[in-house]
Amino acid sequence: MRLEQLQAFVAIAQTGSFQQAAKQCGVTQSTISRQIQALEADLGVELFHRSSHAKLTLGGECLLPRVRKICQEWESATQELTDLVTGKQPELCIAAIHSVCASYLPPVLQKFCHDYPHVQLRVTSLGSDRSLKVLKDGLVDLAIVMHNRFLITGKEMAVEMLYEEPIEVLTAANHPLAKYESIPWLELIRYPQVVFKDGYGMQRLIQDRFEQMQVKLYAALEVNTLDAFRGVVRQGQLIALLPQSALIEARYDPTLAVRSLANSGISDDSSLTRRVVMVTTQDRLQIPPIQHFWQLVKDNIPTIQNSK
Numbered sequence: 001m002r003l004e005q006l007q008a009f010v011a012i013a014q015t016g017s018f019q020q021a022a023k024q025c026g027v028t029q030s031t032i033s034r035q036i037q038a039l040e041a042d043l044g045v046e047l048f049h050r051s052s053h054a055k056l057t058l059g060g061e062c063l064l065p066r067v068r069k070i071c072q073e074w075e076s077a078t079q080e081l082t083d084l085v086t087g088k089q090p091e092l093c094i095a096a097i098h099s100v101c102a103s104y105l106p107p108v109l110q111k112f113c114h115d116y117p118h119v120q121l122r123v124t125s126l127g128s129d130r131s132l133k134v135l136k137d138g139l140v141d142l143a144i145v146m147h148n149r150f151l152i153t154g155k156e157m158a159v160e161m162l163y164e165e166p167i168e169v170l171t172a173a174n175h176p177l178a179k180y181e182s183i184p185w186l187e188l189i190r191y192p193q194v195v196f197k198d199g200y201g202m203q204r205l206i207q208d209r210f211e212q213m214q215v216k217l218y219a220a221l222e223v224n225t226l227d228a229f230r231g232v233v234r235q236g237q238l239i240a241l242l243p244q245s246a247l248i249e250a251r252y253d254p255t256l257a258v259r260s261l262a263n264s265g266i267s268d269d270s271s272l273t274r275r276v277v278m279v280t281t282q283d284r285l286q287i288p289p290i291q292h293f294w295q296l297v298k299d300n301i302p303t304i305q306n307s308k
Helices: 003-015 018-025 029-043 058-085 098-102 105-115 128-136 201-212 226-233 288-300
Strands: 091-096 120-125 142-146 157-172 193-196 219-223 240-243 256-261 273-281
Touching: 003 018, 003 029, 003 058, 018 029, 091 098, 091 128, 091 288, 098 105, 098 120, 098 226, 105 120, 105 288, 128 142, 128 273, 142 201, 142 288, 157 226, 157 288, 193 201, 193 226, 193 240, 201 240, 201 273, 219 226, 226 240, 273 288
Parallel strands: 091 120, 091 142, 193 219
Antiparallel strands: 142 273, 157 240, 157 256, 157 273
């Protein structure tokens, strides 16, 4: 049973004529006749009374409403696919880490909304692990996350390196560490920290560095928003290790201090940095709105961040 056979069947039922159905379907009358004969052979039932007017048999009347639904579903599916590949999708869903949402992404969002006013843009601020999971589950179209080679491998993935940035220390303005211009690790490890919750790439990055140094990370509190980090650190007891892009607002807050980290001395290249990447799938990258958003991010997010 083939789709063109079902379409021929519906056309004949609508026109009441094999000849008119052939014209409607853009084929010869003999082709229409062969298609109906093949369909009847597959079903084991005659569908039309052969006379001057093609009239449905009882079997044909039973089959017609179901075949109409099949053809309508097929037309809807093909139209949706056509809209998809021509960029007429109704929405574009993005997942991005908090610091990117707060700093570099807003101008990109504004430009995209101007260029694609009929596409509803939905942006969710999530940790890296969660962002990649919802991407793989098909719940978002694109993710901007910390690099994690274990989660972005596979031929189906498209990955663009965006930038690498230093990790810096956030303290209260009156904290003992604020007196340093560049904080030594031996001083840093003495103080309790507020960290990202489990499942965030930043927590994993900090934990790995402490393990390399063979010292214990005293994580006194876990939060998951930049406002929470600033609010907790402002109280004066806890400190936080955060990427440079997450500390833009903190630099202008007189109650807070942002300091660089001194080299830890565990290797020749001991600076602590994180890489931020943009991820989608190869098939999604062929869709015009997603492709356009991808290019906007590449054009508008700085490639390398330098310590201030």
